[in-house]
Amino acid sequence: MTDGAPLLEVANLRVGFPTRTGMTEAVRGVSFTLGREKLGIVGESGSGKSMTGRSILRLVPPPGRVAADRLAFNGEDLLAASERRMRDIRGRRIAMVMQDPKYSLNPVMTVGRQIAEAYRVHSRAGAAEARRRALEMLAAVRIRDPERVYDRYPHEVSGGMGQRIMIAMMLIPDPDLLIADEPTSALDVTVQMQVLAILDDLCSRRGMGMIFVSHDLNLVASFCDRILIMYAGRVVESCRASELHAARHPYTRGLLASLPRLDGTGGDLPVLSRDPAWAASGPMDGVDG
Numbered sequence: 001m002t003d004g005a006p007l008l009e010v011a012n013l014r015v016g017f018p019t020r021t022g023m024t025e026a027v028r029g030v031s032f033t034l035g036r037e038k039l040g041i042v043g044e045s046g047s048g049k050s051m052t053g054r055s056i057l058r059l060v061p062p063p064g065r066v067a068a069d070r071l072a073f074n075g076e077d078l079l080a081a082s083e084r085r086m087r088d089i090r091g092r093r094i095a096m097v098m099q100d101p102k103y104s105l106n107p108v109m110t111v112g113r114q115i116a117e118a119y120r121v122h123s124r125a126g127a128a129e130a131r132r133r134a135l136e137m138l139a140a141v142r143i144r145d146p147e148r149v150y151d152r153y154p155h156e157v158s159g160g161m162g163q164r165i166m167i168a169m170m171l172i173p174d175p176d177l178l179i180a181d182e183p184t185s186a187l188d189v190t191v192q193m194q195v196l197a198i199l200d201d202l203c204s205r206r207g208m209g210m211i212f213v214s215h216d217l218n219l220v221a222s223f224c225d226r227i228l229i230m231y232a233g234r235v236v237e238s239c240r241a242s243e244l245h246a247a248r249h250p251y252t253r254g255l256l257a258s259l260p261r262l263d264g265t266g267g268d269l270p271v272l273s274r275d276p277a278w279a280a281s282g283p284m285d286g287v288d289g
């Protein structure tokens, strides 16, 4: 660990999948650094958001290949770390809420026990203490009857509850960095706001850094400090959330123009046009770089 190093450094990250016809490039040279802040990643389906998040934890599914000029957490080279070291980092230091929470939960273990185990692995707490902490965490993600939900199996909970259970499980070891991939997409608006408030509170109170992946430009703009816009495996624009309205890249401008207006004055929604040149060009830095 190096003093003064940013929480996360990513330089020229590339992710490829070998196919019969050659390599499919899912991520094509993504670079950014992250401090103890909330970084939003937006972009259309298939633009490489999830693969960017997963490569940080070396969880790109095989036969995917990850390469980077630099991929470092607190100054430590993640690409050079042993698998044993990565297991230590995953969960305890960097946690990830996957896009499909139900697939990440063990189907034959009650959700409460899974959260308690996640706590015990890293804290060596006793069973009673772990159970108490797990119940607290379920309550913290606004699950109304934690005692009852504790004893349920993953197939017995709704999609929205599954997302909150995953968030509880990822936050219980107190990570320094949380990668949240569409963590609130299955939640209704009020619960979504409550869960975001919990995440926001953890970031500011504990100084946790966060990467928040979403399709929802409005949500990211109001929740995050900084935004990366991805298109076809590249970052086409990066800006402060507060400067998003001044974004210059035509893809970002197209996304902004296609947001529906609440007052209904927007008329027909414009169709997003695309230019093959966007996939070839480098990032366009926002107003503050």
Ligand SMILES: Nc1ncnc2c1ncn2[C@@H]1O[C@H](COP(=O)(O)OP(=O)(O)OP(=O)(O)O)[C@@H](O)[C@H]1O
Residues within 6 Å of the ligand: 017, 024, 025, 026, 027, 043, 044, 045, 046, 047, 048, 049, 050, 051, 052, 061, 062, 099, 215
């Ligand atoms: N197992 C795989 N084999 C081959 N290619 C893959 C595989 N998984 C992902 N890809 C490729 O990686 C690209 C990026 O995928 P990724 O999951 O990162 O997109 P995303 O931005 O998260 O999309 P979404 O918004 O739909 O979640 C896809 O377009 C796809 O071509």
Ligand SMILES: [Mg+2]
Residues within 6 Å of the ligand: 049, 050, 051, 099, 181
């Ligand atoms: Mg995804």
